[in-house]
Amino acid sequence: MTALRHLVHLLRGTWFRRLFAVRIGSQLTDGVFQVALASYVVFSPERAPGPSAIAGALAVVLLPFSVLGPFVGVLLDRWSRRQVLAWSNFVRVGLVAVLAVAVHAEVRGPALFALVLASLSVNRFLLAGLSASLPHVVGEEDLITANALTPTAGTLAFLTGLALGSGARIGWASLGADGDVGVLWTAAVLYGAAGCLALRIPRDLLGPDLDLARPAVREHVRHVAVGLVDGLRHLGERRPAAYGLTAIGAHRFFYGISTVSLILLYRNYFHGPGESDAAFNELSVAVLVSGVGFISAAVLTPVVTERISQRSWVLALLVGAAVTQLFPGALYTEPALLVSAFFLGVASQGIKIVVDTLVQTNVDDVFRGRVFSLYDVIFNVAFVAAAAVGALVLPDDGKSYVVLAAVAVGYLATAAWYAQVTRVRRPVTV
Numbered sequence: 001m002t003a004l005r006h007l008v009h010l011l012r013g014t015w016f017r018r019l020f021a022v023r024i025g026s027q028l029t030d031g032v033f034q035v036a037l038a039s040y041v042v043f044s045p046e047r048a049p050g051p052s053a054i055a056g057a058l059a060v061v062l063l064p065f066s067v068l069g070p071f072v073g074v075l076l077d078r079w080s081r082r083q084v085l086a087w088s089n090f091v092r093v094g095l096v097a098v099l100a101v102a103v104h105a106e107v108r109g110p111a112l113f114a115l116v117l118a119s120l121s122v123n124r125f126l127l128a129g130l131s132a133s134l135p136h137v138v139g140e141e142d143l144i145t146a147n148a149l150t151p152t153a154g155t156l157a158f159l160t161g162l163a164l165g166s167g168a169r170i171g172w173a174s175l176g177a178d179g180d181v182g183v184l185w186t187a188a189v190l191y192g193a194a195g196c197l198a199l200r201i202p203r204d205l206l207g208p209d210l211d212l213a214r215p216a217v218r219e220h221v222r223h224v225a226v227g228l229v230d231g232l233r234h235l236g237e238r239r240p241a242a243y244g245l246t247a248i249g250a251h252r253f254f255y256g257i258s259t260v261s262l263i264l265l266y267r268n269y270f271h272g273p274g275e276s277d278a279a280f281n282e283l284s285v286a287v288l289v290s291g292v293g294f295i296s297a298a299v300l301t302p303v304v305t306e307r308i309s310q311r312s313w314v315l316a317l318l319v320g321a322a323v324t325q326l327f328p329g330a331l332y333t334e335p336a337l338l339v340s341a342f343f344l345g346v347a348s349q350g351i352k353i354v355v356d357t358l359v360q361t362n363v364d365d366v367f368r369g370r371v372f373s374l375y376d377v378i379f380n381v382a383f384v385a386a387a388a389v390g391a392l393v394l395p396d397d398g399k400s401y402v403v404l405a406a407v408a409v410g411y412l413a414t415a416a417w418y419a420q421v422t423r424v425r426r427p428v429t430v
């Protein structure tokens with residue numbers, strides 16, 4: 001079956017289309033929400049953040065996800081995943097509305113970050129739930145195409161949300177209102193709509209697949225450690241999934257260093273302290289170019305993996321990421337960074353599509369929620385660790401040939417390790 005026929009077959013499925021709509025609606029709204037967040041917190045005109053400030057902001061936003069992740073996994077393996085998708089969006093309606101009131105009151109500091117953390121943390125339920133639900137609406141033969149289409153389309157929806165949020169911010173400001181507050185109210189309404197989309201799916205369709213005698217959710221929350229140990233033990237028995245998660249964790253570390261460097265370059269190298277709007281706009285272009293790379297990976301991955309193995313594709317992407325970091329990345333011009341951003345987008349999404357498929361096809365459904373939550377933990381911890389390292393080794397303007405070379409070597413070392421541990425060992429004949 002060709003990649004195009006896989007796609008046509010997927011889109012004919014009623015329940016797949018409805019699950020797909022939930023992802024699109026939710027992640028589009030995430031993009032709208034992030035516009036207000038970036039404008040109010042990160043790119044305020046009076047601030048020119050250094051690597052330590054960016055690392056701190058990323059830690060505050062992402063590390064709590066690592067604490068929440070294990071609980072998410074246990075609950076996703078006990079609760080109706082349809083209900084999780086619906087209520088994740090409905091809860092965010094209230095949280096974002098409260099945040100809008102706080103921004104209107106010009107709240108800053110710990111209280112503001114607490115509201116931001118609460119709003120973003122709910123997203124762990126949504127994204128892990130979407131991934132764990134996918135095998136319930138897609139046949140195994142279509143999973144590679146589904147994993148190419150759904151997260152990538154979600155990323156495209158997020159980028160579209162960024163554009164819509166920027167337009168809404170300008171529109172609210174032209175009406176004399178606070179643009180950031182207006183964008184937050186817009187996001188609250190859109191989260192409500194996304195929650196309603198989830199209610200179109202039957203309550204029990206998305207799993208989990210458990211018998212009726214399962215213990216109460218409260219009992220399982222009290223035994224999170226036991227559930228995690230079981231999930232890790234199961235993952236240890238499924239080596240392809242475990243190797244894939246290790247590879248993507250390494251990739252996220254090096255990708256995180258590149259991301260911190262990119263923010264610093266646009267904020268402090270290409271622009272001065274008084275040019276925050278220009279820095280934000282041009283960084284947004286780089287994010288959009290990286291998004292085009294994500295979309296390209298969604299098109300390429302199903303086609304390429306029909307001709308070569310998933311293992312070979314991951315290795316090619318890791319080596320390609322290493323090469324494009326050095327050239328044209330080392331030129332440190334804006335066009336060169338756009339080229340590097342595009343290829344990192346291809347590598348990032350291409351690797352993720354393969355690893356998503358490895359987890360879905362090698363992990364039993366009863367453990368899938370916990371493993372995908374661990375996947376989220378790896379994603380966030382690797383990125384925060386990269387930000388912490390970046391704070392130590394990157395200059396304030398983000399330009400460092402030594403760091404760039406180290407990132408490239410890291411990608412190559414990851415490729416060499418993955419090639420070794422996934423090598424098919426043929427039996428010795430005598």
